[in-house]
Amino acid sequence: MADERTKQVGAFLARQGILVAFVLFMIGFALANHRFVAIDNILGVVRSSAILGVMALGVTFVVISGNLDLSVGSMMSFSTIVVLDLHDKLGPALAIPAMFAMTLALGALIGFLVGYLRLNSLIVTLGMLSAIHGLTLTYSGGKNMDIADKAGTWFGGIGRGSVLGIPGPILIFGLLALVLGVTLAKTPFGRKVYAVGGNGTAAIFSGIPRARVVFMTYLVSSFCVATAGLLQASRSLGSQNTVGQGLELEVLAAVILGGASLLGGSGTVFKTVVGVLILGFIQNGLLLVGLEFYVQYVVTWIIIILAVWLDVAAKRGRILSPIA
Amino acid sequence: MTDQDRKPALRLEGIVKTFPGVRALDGVSLSVMPGEVHALMGENGAGKSTLMKVLGGLHQPNEGRIFIGDEPVVMGSPMDAKAKGVVFIHQELSLAEELSVAENIYLGQLPRKSFGRVDWTRLHADSDAILKRLNCGFGSGAIVGELSIANMQMVEIARALTVDAKAVIFDEPTASLTDAEKVVLFEVIADLRKQGVGIVYISHRMEEIFRISDRISVLRDGAYRGTLKTAETDEDEVTRLMIGRSLDLSRNAEHVELGDVALEVRGLSCGKLFHDVSFDLRAGEVLGFYGLVGAGRTEIAETLFGLRTPTAGKILLKGREVTIHSPMDAIAHGLSLVPEDRKSQGLILGMNCRDNITLPQVDDLTAGPFVSDGAEIAIFDQYRDRLDIKTPSWRQLVGNLSGGNQQKIVIGKWLSMRPEVLIVDEPTRGIDVGSKSEIHNLIRELAKSGYAVIVISSEMPEVLRVSDRVAAMYSGKLMRIFTADEVTEDNLVQAISGLSENSRVA
Incomplete structure (x- = not known):
């Protein structure tokens, strides 16, 4: 009986190891600094994680289908700069759809290259990271972008306002997570994403249009990036060309922390949200216990390695294994 | 000692x-x-x-x-x-x-x-x-x-x-x-x-x-x-x-009532892989394809299923000429393929049994925008019972099943599409002897219930056991089609070695 229970606990730990580690971290930080669990701190962490989180939602689709997207950071800079620029030229009501269309076009290009031409996603999106950065600099002439009349526009309301006390970014992150979570878990499209990532050949042999599914995952990803760019632009009303730089790795870290396999075929939107929050709270906790901001880059890396190692160790049943 | x-x-x-x-x-x-x-x-x-x-x-x-x-x-x-x-x-x-x-x-x-x-x-x-x-x-x-x-x-x-x-x-x-x-x-x-x-x-x-x-x-x-x-x-x-029981290794001796011609292939060629292949297949019939590895059998199946583009020839389904560009086209025309390599082509091992079975038709199993759990489980239950698939529940990952049960999942997947023509490539490769005869019986039953079936196999006893007619392939050419009465191990071996051209009995 007791033996049975130990086994169940073991199985639970293996499945939910990340969540357990997260709770332990939280308790540790809370003991070290009681500010950590203050409501305004928690809300602050969630709000500042929201932009990263929105991007991670899209990348979850790409990773489950068995590919990578390293272009999201640079693409987010692009959409932020574009929407800020167009805001003054076309007005916010036209600027937003125009920016979405341009960002989706970039996603479609990646989707075409990876899906239909079957090029390696690492190479394609790493190249796009650089190419889109160049595009953004060309577009802006290398200058920072600012909205001229910051007081006279409703545009800032999206990123700065709140509904029923819930800040706009959190609301949009939550809504998008819900919609995309249900899409992935419950619709035929979601099922096909898992199938293509689980075994692309078998998916084709089952009559699933692999290329189209991969194409669609990059559209979803670029839609999320456009939303993140909108939130970023609206919150700051002005931006540098490099606002999204380095975010692609943090996004990937959050998705992996959530437990999606880089080999494709597994992961969920809910797990990614958990991954985003873990990353946000750990970075916040490190600041509160008095570590310098720059230390975070190193600590983030260590956390990723730990997460991946725990995941692999749970699957093979021991910590150090002579085989794979 | x-x-x-x-x-x-x-x-x-x-x-x-x-x-x-x-x-x-x-x-x-x-x-x-x-x-x-x-x-x-x-x-x-x-x-x-x-x-x-x-x-x-x-x-x-x-x-x-x-x-x-x-x-x-x-x-x-x-x-x-x-x-x-x-x-x-x-x-x-x-x-x-x-x-x-x-x-x-x-x-x-x-x-x-x-x-x-x-x-x-x-x-x-x-x-x-x-x-x-x-x-x-x-x-x-x-x-x-x-x-x-x-x-x-x-x-x-x-x-x-x-x-x-x-x-x-x-x-x-x-x-x-x-x-x-x-x-x-x-x-x-x-x-x-x-x-x-x-x-x-x-x-x-x-x-x-x-x-x-x-x-x-x-x-x-x-x-x-x-x-x-x-x-x-x-x-x-x-x-x-x-x-725990004896095994039936006899040859197929049944004579089923054949239905209409389901599939006609006329002069089908695909580059160097196979050339000028023609045959008919009727509902209720099992046509076996026998030959050495590389004789072009699997390639014919892949061409019929839209995975390869033919360089010449026609495919007619129920008398109507069709062009098949992709597996989606093939499925829409009522063709199904149980592929040669179960693990790399047939199944998504990390997915559960139910989702694997319903994968080709997941678009049609919806309630509103969502996949209908109930409809999926109903299909799974039906084919689990019909094919006697042994699994604790539909939630079991396919990768955890035995080879025979995995193969039944693939067969169930395609039966649930209710195809006119079912192509089965190496149905019992890597499967133990007990499950093997189960799958042979299943193929016979499918023919009896009106499916037109093509069985591709490298094992002669298997071909003889399930087929009404046997097509012998050699080096990309269809050498001869034997009826069950004509075929013997000797003349079949001759045909697939390319020896029968001279000694051909018309």
């Missing part, structure tokens, strides 16, 4: 291994005498691989002991097992193809000189000595990637002989060997036993087992079912021990 006088080279005693929810091995005992070939048989899922993993140190047993000679041992890892004289020759080769034969033989234990330099002279001398012992026709300097599969296997065996092997375990060693190559392998095994090595030989192939083994031990459902002396038993007894 009788068995009682000698000490076993290797002895397993009361091995128990449990996984969450499964008792994979339930008190299995086995002893192998020096100089004995001991066959280990059992259906897929009977526990053979688990037992070998316990022996090889990949799993630790929950109960039971392993003895080498008189000495109880604990196998901590594969390296540990090898150091103790237990060596495995696996079905899948694990060689570094870019390296030389000698480097592969001593991989991880290259002889050294001072400053850690490799002692090449000694390496090649030692390797050549082993190769000579195995009568290999190649030297230790050859690059492994350039050898034939059979010779690569010799390298694996050579690797086993670098230690003082007490027991060598062969796991399905002949799976990818030609008949001539098998003879060489059996000679090597005979040689090893002369040197007093105990040999465990795992295989599904009865004729091999009876040719080379001294005793046969049988596992079923993780339990030990007994050991037979090969000389005193026959295939029937072994089969009954393995599956």
